[in-house]
Amino acid sequence: MDEDLTIGQVSERTGLGVHALRYYEREGLLMGPVPRSAGGRRAYGRLDVEWLVLCNRFRSCGMPVADIRRYASLVSAGPGNEAERLELLREHEVRVRAEIEQLSENLAVIESKARLYSDHLEAGTASDLWTGQAPSCLAVEALAARGR
Numbered sequence: 421m422d423e424d425l426t427i428g429q430v431s432e433r434t435g436l437g438v439h440a441l442r443y444y445e446r447e448g449l450l451m452g453p454v455p456r457s458a459g460g461r462r463a464y465g466r467l468d469v470e471w472l473v474l475c476n477r478f479r480s481c482g483m484p485v486a487d488i489r490r491y492a493s494l495v496s497a498g499p500g501n502e503a504e505r506l507e508l509l510r511e512h513e514v515r516v517r518a519e520i521e522q523l524s525e526n527l528a529v530i531e532s533k534a535r536l537y538s539d540h541l542e543a544g545t546a547s548d549l550w551t552g553q554a555p556s557c558l559a560v561e562a563l564a565a566r567g568r
Contacts, residue, residue, distance in 0.1 A: 423465060423466060424457060424463040424464070424465070425463070425464040425465065425468075425469065426461060426462070426463075426464075427441055427442075427461070427462045427464070429464075430462075430464045430468065430469055430472065433469050434469060434472045434473055434476060435476065436472060436476055441472070444472065444475060445462075447485055447489060448489045448492065448493070449475050449485065449488050449489055449492055450468065450471065450472075450475075450492065451467070451468070451471055451492060451495065451496050452496055454468065471492075475488055475492075478491075478512075481512075481516050481519075482515065482516065482519065483512050487508060487511075487512060490508060491505060491508055491509075494508070536549075537549065
């Protein structure tokens, strides 16, 4: 191994907490068992850190733990399963793109709502935004106006 890193050092380098690192190991998300020092402490290497950073990215974009575990298993198995790896990654890519699209739509609503408030504040008509009555959906109205 090129260097022995403690779990604390790996935590600092990856941004993952010590408990998360132990969880990743317990759940089989690593490329294999983490070697231990003579004293029984985990001894991570540079490749472990790189793998954990990748796993963290997968998790941060919503990849299920089962999919990360499957991907780790495929990578650990070595050559010959690249098509399976690609399929797993493409499936997640589709999910992430759908989420990005939904987030973009949500952002458009927020931007329209903010623009509406900004316009009313500049015009001195902000009090017209809330009359105490059941409000119409100003965000939907703003989106409809944007589409014109």
